[in-house]
Amino acid sequence: MNMIVTYKELDKSNFFTMSTKGVMQHIGSEAVFTSLDKWEAEYTMYCRLMQIKTFFHFRKWKGFYVWRKTILYKKYHNAQKKLGNNMLSLNPILRGALLDIQLMCYKMIDVSFTDLSCIENFWLFYFVENQVINSFN
Incomplete structure (x- = not known):
């Protein structure tokens, strides 16, 4: 968006200055000069391009x-x-x-197993017997 502002309101990272000779764009510490005739021609081409639907909606x-x-x-x-x-x-x-x-x-979801939480000298015979009893319950 182009507008005329005072120096205090200026964005120091990117701004333009115009004179009778041309336009100077200041980007950070660099400056690019474009003669007024060339700038007007480029601006006219830009306005004509923006009338084409493809270029108008390109960013969206x-x-x-x-x-x-x-x-x-x-x-x-x-x-x-x-x-x-x-x-x-x-x-x-x-x-x-x-x-x-x-x-x-x-x-195995339906199979119930022997409770081994109290194992002290649990003989194999008793283990098998408990397992058989639990599988029928």
Whole structure:
């Protein structure tokens, strides 16, 4: 946004000064001079470009495009990680083994085991006897 301000209100990092000879842009410690004729021609071309819909909406389009690409990349990356972690289920040989292990774990849910919290001289015979009793309960 171009406006005339006093020196006190000036943004010292980036500002323009105009004279009868041309326009000087001050960026930090650098200065770029453009003759007035060239500056007017460039400004006219800029105004004509901004009348074209593509150039007028370019910044919005670019922001949306970058946002969309980021979302797609994250979705792709998350799906890639998930597949990488679950690739064993895609291998036909390992898939059978994994399903067998899951079935065994599922069957073990209903099995009750002997309480071993009070083990002192617990003979094998008594252990087996307690296990058989608990499996029928």
